[in-house]
Structures are given as C-alpha cells and as structure tokens.
Amino acid sequence: MSTQSERLKESRLKAGLSQKQVAEAVGMKQPSYAYLEKSAKHGSSHLAEIAKVLNVDPYWLRTGESTEDTDKSLSQIIENSPKITVSSEEEKDERIWIDLVNIRFACGDGESIEFHFDEVLEKRDFPPQFFKKHGVKPENVKLALASGDSQEPYVCTGDVFAIDLADTEIRDNEFYAVYFEGEAMLKQIFKEEGGKLTLHSLNPKYRDKIVSADNGASFRVIGRQFYRAG
Template sequence: MTTTLGQRLKESRLKAGFTQARLAEAVGIKQASYQALESGKNTKSAYLTQIAKILNVDANWLATGEKPSDIDLKVQKLLENSTSPLLNDLHNNEGRVWVDVVNIRFSCGTGESIEFHFNEVLEQVSFDPRFFKRHHVKAENVVIVHATGDSMEPYIMAQDLFAIDKTDTTVKDGCIYAVYFEGEAMLKQIFKEEGGTLVLHSLNPKYSDKRVTSTNGKNFKVIGRQFWRAG
C-alpha cells in the first residue's frame, strides 16, 4: 500500500516515542514546520535525512516510500560497522549534541548534606549547538527531566520535558527552578521577599504558595534553573 510522506513521518515518530514538539526541537526546526510535513501541507524538506536518523529509519524510504534493496542494506551495514576513522567521524559527529533525560534522585544525611544524582538515564535528546548558545548554557551542565504532577500547568504539563542548568543555583526573582523542599524534588517559580524568605509559586491556582524561611528552610536546596520545556 502506497503511503504519503506525512503518514510515514507520523508512523515513524510514534514508534520512536516522540511528540511533534520534541522531534522538531531535536531537528532544530519550528514545530509548525514539522507539522506542515506531517499534515501534508509540505512534501519536501532539507531536513528529511536528519529526521530519518533521529527516528532510526531509512532516509530514502522516508522520503519516497521505497524500501531499500538488499544490496543497499548490505552497503549500509558495512558503513555502520566500518573502522575507518573518517567514516566513524561522519557517523558520530554530525553537529548534534545529545543530552540525557534523567530521573532526579536525592540522598539526605544530617544537617544540609543533600546530594542529587542524575545517573538514571531514561533516554537522550539531541540539539543543535546553537540551542545552548541561545540559552546561554553549557551543554555539559544541562539535564532534561520528565515533569510530574500538574502544579505548573498550563506552562508545563505532566510528562512534558524540561531542561535545567544544574550549575545555575543562585535564585533570581521570578525564575523557575527545580528544588528540593519538604522531602521532595519539585519545580516552582521562586519570588524573593524581604528578610530572605523565598516564595515557591505554582502556576496552577489550585496549589497554594510555599514559603521557605530560616525556620523551615534548613534542607532547602536548588537543583537547577529551568530554561526550556517541550510538550
């Protein structure tokens, strides 16, 4: 059965577990540009080869619907397994930067001995290097986390991805941070008040603000500043 480019894109994207927003971000294009391809409004794109690589499908099949021949598959396998330094550089160094999607875990001791761990990697997402320059962050300082709960809706929905700079832990008034407080990790907008009190604000109005003071904030810790999210 003949399929359209949009149908092949959607099929491949769903199998790979990507939302349209996440795939567009990984490729480095606007979500609307990707939607135009999947909806059939556009039938050509210079990014199809890159999309095919991210979705782990054959680029020619994605573009034309034609399955590769046995010879094509054998040549591709030889290229993938080649020990040639040049071929390996071309295969591995295509200008994309891969960032871990992690589970944040923390361990607590006495006093303020709270440590955060990012070593449970769930998957990876790739970005154009310009993404990091645009957000004024270093790639090695960035981790991505799945949002849980609805306290930051509608800005961040449950199961959305959000990125934090784990070295940016000095609170700036009005910015959003991943923090540890009252025995759990959470994402909150933080406002500063006189006397050093911090207000942890949820964007969903059904949740009340939390206040961090010198009395209850002994183990309050900032994990990192949130600077990007994708649904």
C-alpha cells in the same frame, strides 16, 4: 518585545478593568498591583491569578511569548542548522546528546543533601545552537520529565524540561528545580522581604510554599529551568 509591566497594563485596559478591580479580584492591595504596572522586572506570586482575571495566557504575561512560540523557536533552530552530507559517525558528532534523568536525592546528617542523576531514562539530541541560544553549557544540562499539574499550563505532565545545574543563584520570577521538605519539584520562585522565598505554582489550586530561616535547612536549588517541550 514589550515588558511584563506593559503587557499587564495593555491587558487590563483591553479587559476594561481598573487597577483597583484587578487588585481586589486577586486579593492584592491596589498600590502593590500599581507597582507591577510600573516596574518592568518585579515579579508576583499573584501573576497566574491576574492572568486569569485578564483572560490572558500567564506564560505570555510573564515572558512575552506563548508556549507555541517556544516550541516554534526551537524548531527554527533545528531547521536552520547547517545541512551537510556526512557519514553517520560525523552526523552523530554534529548533535549533542543530553540525558533525560530521574532526579534522585540522598539526605545525610544535618544539611547534607546530594542529588543523583545516574538513572538515565533515555538520551535526546540537540544542535549546538540550542545551547548558545540559551547561554548554557551542554555539560551542565540535564533533562527531566514533568509530573503533576502544579505548573499548568506552562509545564504539563509528560513534558520534558531542561535545567542548568550550574545556575543555582536564584533570580526573582524564574523557574527552578528545587528540593524542599523531602521532595524534588519545579517551582517559580519569588524573593520576599526578610530573605524569604515563595515557591509558587501557576495552577491556583496549589498553595504557595514559603522558605524561611526556620525551614531553610531542607531547601536546595538543583538548577534553573530554561526550556520545556510538550
């Protein structure tokens, strides 16, 4: 699979644009954009805007996969699961059931913030291969229902996304369910200089949120988002 930097360069050349033209279109400096085409792992909060200028899918630009690919991959995992004739109880044991929850939080004194997942809306079942593919443990996984359009087209209202509660160490350019300033939200996170974090929305009509030493006491990572389904 190609890297993000390779997809950026390929898309820009197909669009017939120079690095300077793309950078100016999204409000970046040309050297900063040039670095994105050189660094395979470097993320940017401008990626959704760049995708729009280059007329490509922002999710594909970031991951190399389309949202359709993600759904197809899960379908293949399910279809390729061993087909064994078993009793209803045994068949139930072949699947792993995960709670679809309403994430709630309670704030105590100072920096005490607790998350609660006891409001279970329903349960959904997955084959064991699903968890192996994503490198997560079923006991650490919760499903949540997306609302709002801040992460369209990657995650839309009504989509179900899965989070790994054990994965709270922020990795640049990944999506996380977080709590910040009284709200639980799903955001793409970029690490910035000075220890700051940018909480980014793919939908350009939403402004980025900045987490710094001044307001960081109200920030918590709930878990890393690793799967979504429409």
